[in-house]
Amino acid sequence: MKCKGVLNLEYRWIQTFIVAAEYKNFRIASEKLNMSQPSITVHIKQLEKHLNAELFKRENNRVNLTEAGKVFLIQAKRIATQWETSLQLFDQSQKGIIEKCAIAMTPMMVETILPNIVYEFINEHPEYEISITIEESEKIEELIEAGDIQLGIGLVQPVTKRVMSHLFVETPLQLAYPLDEYDDESGIVYEIDELFSKYPLFTGHNPMNSSYVQRQVEHHFPASKQIQLSHSYAVKKFIRDGLGIAFLPKLVLRKDMMEGRLNIYDFHTFELPVVSLYFLYKNLREIDHLLIEAIKSRHFS
Incomplete structure (x- = not known):
């Protein structure tokens, strides 16, 4: 396959060839590229002439790549990728993005x-x-x-x-529970057993520690109920709504604590892992x- 030099190729020929090779049909390629079918044929003919090689074998309404076409398709995709990358870099430079x-x-x-x-x-x-x-x-x-x-x-x-x-970062787990269970003025403090019997424990949102925490809870609080909930933002919403309790990383609870949206229990029943x-x-x-x-x-x- 003797060609006249890749630098002289028109990029639209490359685009046409790649799409035609993908769909193996010039009519479909013309629809995808919003071009007339004769224009597709012209582009392919020009490319074949430039490369001095037949790229497609025509069989009824379908076209299949020749061996030369298969080889050039690899190069054509590389050219297209480089072209798109160059355009993106140029666009970024125009916007001041480096x-x-x-x-x-x-x-x-x-x-x-x-x-x-x-x-x-x-x-x-x-x-x-x-x-x-x-x-x-x-x-x-x-x-x-x-x-x-x-x-x-x-x-x-x-x-x-x-x-x-x-x-x-390493951040400890903390036990979060609904705000209305502790009132600073009344001085009411719920015991840990009461908390676990009153509310279900949300688990499953931290897969790295869920199994350990679940086993410990089942051992120390056998009457407690556990509910699987996959994401911490949903867990916090349920806690704020008074629907349950959960062990969550301190860094996840920090903002809610600062805004007074939930409570943290001083938990010592078993050792809590670090996330x-x-x-x-x-x-x-x-x-x-x-x-x-x-x-x-x-x-x-």
């Missing part, structure tokens, strides 16, 4: 001051483009490996050595270092 960072955080972190920190960082660094994804901790490593995100904050350390991590959160990444760039430092500079524990 780098992008996609972050994924576990749902639990939505209930902390982290979103506010990221918002402040965006305002202080308009040259960076930040996007946020809320994802379960178990899936964050997969997103980093795929290159969909550059920085993750989750409860699980990576399994593969291709993804690195370091400890972000660990980690930064996950492949390579730390300048933007990642800056963002991590901004996050770590605030009090989370």
Whole structure:
């Protein structure tokens, strides 16, 4: 396959070829590209002439790639990817954006001051483009490996050595219960057994410690009822509505405590585990270092 040089190719020929190769039908390709079918044929003919090779075999209403077509399809997709990347970089430079960072955080972190920190960082660094994804901790490593995100904050350390991590913060669990069960003026304090007999315990929102906590509760409070609830924001809403109690990380409860929206029981019946959160990444760039430092500079524990 002797060609006259890739630099002389028209990009629209490449686009047409990729779509035609995907659908194996010039009529469908014309609909997808909003072009006439004769224009599709012209583009393919021009590309074949330029490459001095036949790219498609015509069979009735369908077209199939020749061996040369299969080889060129790989290169065509690379050219298209590079083209789109170049356009994005140019667009970013026009907007004054020098780098992008996609972050994924576990749902639990939505209930902390982290979103506010990221918002402040965006305002202080308009040259960076930040996007946020809320994802379960178990899936964050997969997103980093795929290159969909550059920085993750989750409860699980990576399994593969291709993804690195370091400890972000350790925060203790606390027992949260409805506000109306304790009144500072009346001095009424409920005993722990009364609390567990009166309210169901919400579990399942912290998979790293759920099994241990459930076993301990069943042992020490056999009459208690447990209800599975997967997300901490839902758990807190139910507690604020007086519907139950739960063990939650201190960093998740901090804002509600400051605003007086629920109570914390001074719990000593059994030892409560510590919840660990980690930064996950492949390579730390300048933007990642800056963002991590901004996050770590605030009090989370």
